[in-house]
Amino acid sequence: MPQVPPETLTPFVFSDPAGKRWPRLRLILLIAGVLLFLGTVLFVQTLFVAPQMRVPFSLRQLKGQLKALQKENPAGQFSPTSLLWQKFGQARQAAKKLVVPTPAPPARPRKKSLNSEVRLAFYTNGDSYSYASLQQHAGQITHLCPEWMTVINGMGDLQIDADPRLPKLAASKGIALMPLLTNLVGDAWQPEAIENLAHGPQNRQERFINNVLAVLRNVKAAGVVVDWEQIDPAYKQDIAGLIDKFADALHYDDKELWLCVQPGQELDYIDFENLSDNVDRFVAMLFDETSDIDSPGPLGSRSWFEGWLHVLLEDSDTKRWIIALGSYGYDWTIGEKKAELITFPEAMSRANNAEVDGAEIKGPSYNPYFYFEDGDKEHAVWFLDVVTFLNELREVRDQKAGGFALYRLGSEDPAIWDALSVPRDFKIDKQTRQSLEVLEGTDTITDVGDGEIVTVDESRSDGRRNLAVDSEGYLTGKYVKFPEFPTLYHQGAGGEHQVAITFDDGPDPRWTPKILDILKAANVKAAFFLVGVNAERYPGLVRRIVNEGHEIGNHTYYHPNLALCWPEHVRLELNATQLLLETITGRATTLFRPPYAADTDPSQVSELAPLQIAQELNYLVVLESIDPQDWAKPGADIILQRVKQQRRDGSIILLHDAGGDRSQTVAALPRILDWLHTRGDTIVAVSTLLGTTRDALMPPLAERGQLMTRIVSNTGFRIYHATEEFLWAFMIVATALVVGRTLVVIWLASRFRRKAKADFAEPISVVIAAYNEGKVIAETLRALLTSDYKGEIEVIVVDDGSRDETASEVKQAARVDPRIRLLQQENRGKARALQRGLAAVHHAVVVFIDADTQCQRDTLPRLLGPFADERIGAVSGHAKVGNLRTFIARCQALEYTCGFNLDRRAYNRWNCITVVPGAISAIRKDAIDQAGGLSLQTLAEDTDLTLSLHKHQQRIVYVPDAIAWTEAPESVRTLARQRFRWAYGTLQCLWKHRDMVFNWNYRALGWFSLPSIWFFQIILVAVTPMVDLFLLASLPFGAWREVMPFVITFLAMDVILATLACILEHEPIVRAWRILPMRLIYRPMLSYCIWKAILRAVKGAWVSWGKLERTASVPVRA
Structure with a gap:
């Protein structure tokens, strides 16, 4: 019906005949609206304007700490193993003279060796670059050897770590899958496991062989590559017998057995005479001339490589030998016990960052190297690249070996793949030379330094090396400019027996107090990386953490995967959390850890973006290397076991005090503390690992400084918290009422x-x-x-x-x-x-x-x-x-x-x-x-x-x-x-x-x-x-x-x-x-x-x- 003239109206519900209610209410609403608008603008401004924080200068300027050292390689600096090949060759010839000729045993069935060149590639599980290299170059290899199986004890039990993506990929590319079977558990070889298995009862060996066959059948593998090391030569005959049985079972199943041969004293346990008729291929691992525990030196010098190659292939069926060529590097810190294994891009990155003025590849070693300083520590880097690869590959082909193996995918010089068709005389066409000499600064992420506190440099640029052939016909090279890759600079390794404990996702009113009680009883300080929404709900727990001397860090506000977020979203997450923590504690924090550990081991440049943003906001990114994955609730025993296994990997332990049922974490924590003390470790704060103070990482706010900002943020967060609590309560009540009414x-x-x-x-x-x-x-x-x-x-x-x-x-x-x-x-x-x-x-x-x-x-x-x-x-x-x-x-x-x-x-x-x-x-x-x-x-x-x-x-x-x-x-x-x-x-x-x-x-x-x-x-x-x-x-x-x-x-x-x-x-x-x-x-x-x-x-x-x-x-x- 249409409008009725107002003068004819009967008083209706809500009518205001005097007309005074609305003007008064409008004035109140106007004043409240203006105040609300201004308050909201000020509060939002505080969220988007990054808090002013200062990180100690020494913790930010990592790139400039690397300085090149012009140091020549001392004459004759070769590994003590350099002449072992000569001794081995002499001993082999002497043994042949003593052998009484006997009728040859009947030939055992064995798969026929192919006449075409074998191109085997070693693959490392869990390395994203290894998989990326495989995807890119799968068409250039014939065989793939992934690290899948480990013999963990004398009973022959296996530890399987299979990559489910590989069987399908290998089948689609026509690649023969040859999983690696080792006795390497963690970083330690377990010779007793193989010795006891070889010397053990027959039924134990049969069970072991059947278990391996089951794995190979499941992935449709063509065979297995055996790499057993540090075996006592006294078990030589037992090992030969076990390998014979193993090979017979594989051949019956139409599969091959390849045996890795480590040059040096490792050869003493291999009975070549008895195994040569049953092992399908021998894989000679001709790299690591100087190991990570030796003094710095070449990883595969010319004389060492050629000497071992000639000795091993002498009087042998050369087609049954596959020669493994390395492409990686070692970074020795002079005075320390062990070198760091690095990839070719990481070697380039360190040389670039240290501004090394060239590195030559020339005789006698034909291995490149350079020296640099990191602070007060001297470093020596030796590595293998496409030049060493081509010199070695020519010798392998001259000796008519059955093929070569690349150790390993993901760490190699990318130019290797363009070098496979280079002629023997190294007369390289213009296009190939361009691809070999230009070192492209790709998106490969490199690492420099030790420790789990990182800063980021996303810079990249191309480098160049010049290739030539010397008077002896060997390929040489000189690095004119080293390429630059996106780099993570690491610090905070601390001392050998220093370890920090960190907790993510809190606080939680059920679990955080229990964890704080345990830490207080043990007189241990930890770092808590807090989620803003939880800190907002439980500010009292945040204050208790700080008051009891622990450190706090920023873990974002809503715990999103930052790799999937827009840059402004990342900044808002960090700023909001920082502002909230300042409001609650009166302190800022320069520590930040990304949620989900998504950026702990980044493999794509996009994953660096959140870390870069955090760095621009003056945060130190704290990662972790000891992650027992307590969030998955595997049990307190497993949590402790994983901490023990991973302790050698670093010095920061990641646990969780919120995000679900953390009873297992609470149960495991006292046992972890006891084990660390028993081991001789000292549990320290993150600031101690960095060599600074708690106040430097968590600076107290000035009493008078930014007072208005703190008032606005405090009021804003209180209103936001009240609104959020109301909406959550409303949704819960509304949902319950809707369900009840529906029923x-x-x-x-x-x-x-x-x-x-x-x-x-x-x-x-x-x-x-x-x-x-x-x-x-x-x-x-x-x-x-x-x-x-x-x-x-x-x-x-x-x-x-x-x-x-x-x-x-x-x-x-x-x-x-x-x-x-x-x-x-x-x-x-x-x-x-x-x-x-x-x-x-x-x-x-x-x-x-x-x-x-x-x-x-x-x-x-x-x-x-x-x-x-x-x-x-x-x-x-x-x-x-x-x-x-x-x-x-x-x-x-x-x-x-x-x-x-x-x-x-x-x-x-x-x-x-x-x-x-x-x-x-x-x-x-x-x-x-x-x-x-x-x-x-x-x-x-x-x-x-x-x-x-x-x-x-x-x-x-x-x-x-x-x-x-x-x-x-x-x-x-x-x-x-x-x-x-x-x-x-x-x-x-x-x-x-x-x-x-x-x-x-x-x-x-x-x-x-x-x-x-x-x-x-x-x-x-x-x-x-x-x-x-x-x-x-x-x-x-x-x-x-x-x-x-x-x-x-x-x-x-x-x-x-x-x-x-x-x-x-x-x-x-x-x-x-x-x-x-x-x-x-x-x-x-x-x-x-x-x-x-x-x-x-x-x-x-x-x-x-x-x-x-x-x-x-x-x-x-x-």
């Missing part, structure tokens, strides 16, 4: 029983209020008057000042059928039109129908049947949407089915129906009079009247078979206008009848129906925007994992109710799924309508009825 509605609706059809044929009056209904009124009247109802029908149409042909249509129908009466009035609104119609009725039962509603022939008989029971005061019919032309209309059809009508089915049993709809309903006239008639105080006159009927103890029932078809809005705009009017009218009715809520006099109505409207239709819908914003804001921060269960529960309840409604209404169940896209439209629209209604209510403004333009699109139904 109740399902139970009640499923118990709804249609009553037996009763005969009722008393005279009735039908009242219709009409305004501009000319398109539909005639069909509405036709449907009414052709009803099967047997009693007398009086139809009163009240024309509320229509400006179309409504009145003429009614007059024309009245001339045909005298049961129709037309009353006309000036436009005064629907409620006044209905009042006038009620005043004119002559019968005891009044039927209300909207002017656009079409009844079926059986609608009135079914609707009026319950009045046979004198206790029934009102009956609700079943309104359905008839115009299903648009998606919006179809959504409303589902809403009518699963919302309005399903609720009425459920509420019918408890007599708590809240709305007898004006679209199709019937009420006794005396019940209306007793309830005070139709009120003009609200826009929802049907809801108002229904609640008034309940106050007078009228029984209201629902008849689902009394179906009437109504026309619904077909666009979002018209739907929003209608729902605003409904929302405002409902709010008026709820306020007017608020005394009924939680009132025992009204039972289910007061304790279930009306509270449901207040919560689910008003409060929940009003708070929805805040929840939605919270959900959207949580998506980039990773909190969506916690929010999604609530969202899924809400949607699941919607789908369940919609499915039940469709079943009860005998409609296709597939329509129930329309509830999901429907929510995307309804949620924001209904929230807008509710807030608009609340605002109008607060203002005390009058709201007009509004008019839905009719389309006459409801099909005519008989």
Whole structure:
């Protein structure tokens, strides 16, 4: 209905005749809004402006610490093993002279050796660069040897570490898979395991062989490569016997056995004479001339390599020998016990960072090297590159060996792959020379230094080396410029017996206090890397950590995977957490650890980005090398065992004090502390590892400095925390109430029983209020008057000042059928039109129908049947949407089915129906009079009247078979206008009848129906925007994992109710799924309508009825 002139208004619910309420409230809201806006701007500014922190200069300037040393290799500096090949050759010749000729044993079945060159590549599990190199160069190798199997004890038990990606990749590229079988456990060789196995009973050996065969069959391997080292020569015959049995079993299974041969004293345990007939290939490991525990020297000098090559191949079937060539390096810290194994790119990176002025590859060793200083420590680096590789490969091919092996994928000089076709005389074509001489600064990440505290340098640039051939025909080279790679600079290794313990993800009120108690009892200080959201919830625990002398670090606010985040997101995570920790503790922290250990061992430049951002914000990135993965809850024993196994890898232990059940961590911690003390380790703080102080890493904030920032951030975080806690609590309560209400509605609706059809044929009056209904009124009247109802029908149409042909249509129908009466009035609104119609009725039962509603022939008989029971005061019919032309209309059809009508089915049993709809309903006239008639105080006159009927103890029932078809809005705009009017009218009715809520006099109505409207239709819908914003804001921060269960529960309840409604209404169940896209439209629209209604209510403004333009699109139904 259209707007009614204000002077004719009756005082309505929320009206403010004096007009003073809104100006006063508006002033208050304006002041509060301005303050809130300014506070929000200041708070957000503090989040995006990085806190001013200073890291000690010595901890930031790592790159400049490397200085080149011009140091020549002393003459004759070769490994003591350099001449062992000569001794071995002499001993071999002497042994042959003593051998008495005997008939040769029958030849054993063995796979035939291929005539083509074997190109074997060693592969390291867990090395992303090894896999990347394999993917790139798989087409250039014939065999692949991954480190997969280890004999761990004398019983022959195996430790399997397989890479599941390799079998498929090898098969697709036609590569023969040859897994490596070693006796290397961790960093230590276990000769006793092989010796005891070889000397043990036959059934033990058979079990071992069968276990290996099972692994090989599972991955469709072509055979196995055996690398057993440090074996006592006294077991020579036992080892030969075991290998013979092993080879026989492999050959029977059509697989090969290759045996690694280490030059030097390792050869003493290999019985070449007995094994030569059964081992398919020998793999000579001709590298590591100078091992990591020797003094610095060449890794494969010319004389050493060629000497061993000639001795091993002498008087042998050379095609059965595969020669392994190295491509890696060692970095010796002069004065320390062991060198660091490095890759070719890492050697280049260290030379570049130290600004080494060239390095030559020339005789006599033909191995490149350089020296540099790192602070006060002198370093020597020897490495093998494409020049050494080509010199060695030429010799291998000259000796007609069966092929070569590359040790290893991922550490090699990339130019090797372009050098495989270089001719023997080293006459290199221009294109190949370019690829060999230009050293491309790729995205390969290199490491410099020791320790788990890192800084990042993402710089990269190309280098160059010049190649030449010397007078002896060997390839030589000189590095003119070293390439630059992205580099991680490491520090904080500490002393040999210093170790730090760190905890991630806290604080947690259940586990952190227990861990703090354990540390306090042991007088140990640790570092806690705190998640901002947890610190915000438990600030007292944060203060306790700091007050007890521990260090704290930044672990982001919401614990996202930073490698997947935008740079601004990373900064926001770090700044918000830093600001919060400063607010709680009065200290800053320069320590940061990325979540998920995602960037602990980065292999892609994109993974360096978060570390680079943290470094720009003046953080020190603290990684870890001892990770027992306690988060996976493997058990306290396993946690301790993993710490023991990994202790040699570094000096920082990673544990967790939050993020789940940490009882196993709490149980393991005292045992870890005891074991470390027993081992002779001292547990120190991270600052001690860095050689600085706790205050340097966690500087106290100045008392007067940035006072306003601290006040703003403190207040902002308190408000944010309170808001977040409210939203979490609201979601939990709302979810519980939604689930509870759903279960109740399902139970009640499923118990709804249609009553037996009763005969009722008393005279009735039908009242219709009409305004501009000319398109539909005639069909509405036709449907009414052709009803099967047997009693007398009086139809009163009240024309509320229509400006179309409504009145003429009614007059024309009245001339045909005298049961129709037309009353006309000036436009005064629907409620006044209905009042006038009620005043004119002559019968005891009044039927209300909207002017656009079409009844079926059986609608009135079914609707009026319950009045046979004198206790029934009102009956609700079943309104359905008839115009299903648009998606919006179809959504409303589902809403009518699963919302309005399903609720009425459920509420019918408890007599708590809240709305007898004006679209199709019937009420006794005396019940209306007793309830005070139709009120003009609200826009929802049907809801108002229904609640008034309940106050007078009228029984209201629902008849689902009394179906009437109504026309619904077909666009979002018209739907929003209608729902605003409904929302405002409902709010008026709820306020007017608020005394009924939680009132025992009204039972289910007061304790279930009306509270449901207040919560689910008003409060929940009003708070929805805040929840939605919270959900959207949580998506980039990773909190969506916690929010999604609530969202899924809400949607699941919607789908369940919609499915039940469709079943009860005998409609296709597939329509129930329309509830999901429907929510995307309804949620924001209904929230807008509710807030608009609340605002109008607060203002005390009058709201007009509004008019839905009719389309006459409801099909005519008989």
